[in-house]
Amino acid sequence: MSKRIVITGFGVKVPNGENNEELLHHLISGEYKFSLRNEITPNREDLLIGEIVKGLGELEGRDYRALPRIAKLAISTTSEALEMADLDLEDNGTSTGIFMGTTMGGTTPLEEMVRISSADHFRDMPVYCCGLVHYHSLAASVSSFFHLKGITKTVTTGCTAGVEAVEDAMMYLQNGKINTAIVGAADSSNNKVTVFGFGKIRALPFNQQTEYAGSPFSKRSKGFLLSEGAASLILETEEHALARKATIYGYIDAVVTNNDTESINGHDRTGSSMKQAVSRVLGQRIPDYYNSQAMGYAANDSIEELVSRDLFGHGVPLTSIKGLIGHPFSASGLAQIIASLLGFQHQFVPRTIRTDQWGFEHLPLITENLLKPSAKVLITSHGYGGNNAAVYLTKS
Template identity: 25%
Template structure:
């Protein structure tokens, strides 16, 4: 029998704020978290893109100096968001063996890896820190959370580029459905605002080049969009079976009604222009949720602001929703946050949950001149979201042809 899975805790550190409340308030206020990068390495390496969605609150303001020293920046964001989510869930007493972590990153400990390589080149192998490998490994963030919160029911890391943390939430759904665990911390983090990843994404012409107007650079669905904007941060959800949540008197934000992944097997970076894999992921998720397309009353789109990606997702949405699509309010919150890569799905899951919980859809910024090929009801100022038993979905797609979708139901 299908169990009801619920969301009982939220945590996030993002370009819009160092916690969920601040992030959500600034998102609804239409603020942009995207700013010029004021670092020496921008000029040193002549980095072609000079702006990003940088974390609003530095991890060093929250964690101890020893935690900063022993954790890659991605794991620092992970730990900050997980602790906030766990506290938000009431820091529950749980059976450690029935408590799991599903926590992702898209790129992993890139700062640690490249700093260590620089140390090797300049000072030799003996000066390479012994913590280098545990700091750079992609499961490092999940392991840090698991140790901090004493989760012994399995700590896993799904790595599927920009679909990673949505896949982590889908994996958490499946683990909870399996009955193996009662409670999961799920989410993702990313800290890749570094000269090398920026240069690499810029080389493939994936990034916006609006160096003179950072806040206007991320413009999903706009005819003049020219690429995505890198972001950084971390986001965590506490998910548990409804039975477990009710037994401990937890507050419940929403139901996690389903989560599914598919793959395109089409191209390593380009989305399938037919959108069939993305459509299958949405339909599988709705099937798990026991819902129909008519139940979906809000979509938090992947919508990264790339010319090709936004169209491909629109094509997939049309395949799924048909004529109903034009009556479903869509938002593209990467316009405010930038694209947090492996953390994006978890951040947007939180926005989707809060849209249902608070009854308000957050706006999409910078949609000035809508792409004539895209016919969506894009929310550009906060809009009321009403109704009982309604569903909202959040899409994430990643290099490698990964498609991941999660659905939340109003509780």
């Protein structure tokens, strides 16, 4: 029998949710605030983006200047998750693995390093420049900060990377190589190269006001709302968690991932591979609701609509938290998991905000607070390059 994998702690840092308590408040209240930027757009267009605004405390000090921002975000969310799990890492040694995901890696510091090198300013290049831009600095920084010498891996598969880090961790946990895993994801790419790149494929809502920019399940939205963020989970085998009398907040019942093989520059708009992943993760089960990756980008939202129609006949309520947090790339799937875990804890279903549902009126979209318990949730994630991921999350 396969070992059951439990969640004993979690931490989050996303726009309108810079810790668990704040995310809970904003999920229920629907209050939000984003930033308007024009210095990173091609023609000084206004662009609404999501930012972490409260700072990172001591991690912003000189002692940590060699760490990229994504690493600092991940350390912050991992600290919150570890405190919640009441886990003593010194007692766990190499039995704890670290699995981190990122989509864009260190593109923001890379921009600066390219500027310095292009100007031939060798003396201005920091001696730690390579670590600022290296993708694996994400997991390696978490390992170093918490003094863990065990398995340390960084997954870079696009926006599904956070969920795929969960999948990797589960395999190590289930085969007995480790009994505890720190799993997380972080991205911080509110920069010119990202904006120019996604702007080129018309995926960003230039000059669109707050009401519809990045509005899930609305055909008035002209693209997703770019944001930064991180999220972390503490995963353990159920046996290990029970032995140390840990509080269990939920179970990762199953994760299924695949690739639609369509193109490195997009994904299959028929949604067939996403539907296959969802079918496999569900088996014959029906979730209480469906926490989707819909984010106001037509290519994504239309696939989520097809999953709802073809697998559930629009009979299962669905929601998206992207109207609240924007799209923080790899962290988005884990943020969806955390939103649902908070729902388990506090007996509510996260709702979709900032949408008029125009063009998707037929969907059973949750747009009002549902103050009722839930126990089983489908979570979807898909990304540039064709990877798809589905998670079945249960309360017990």
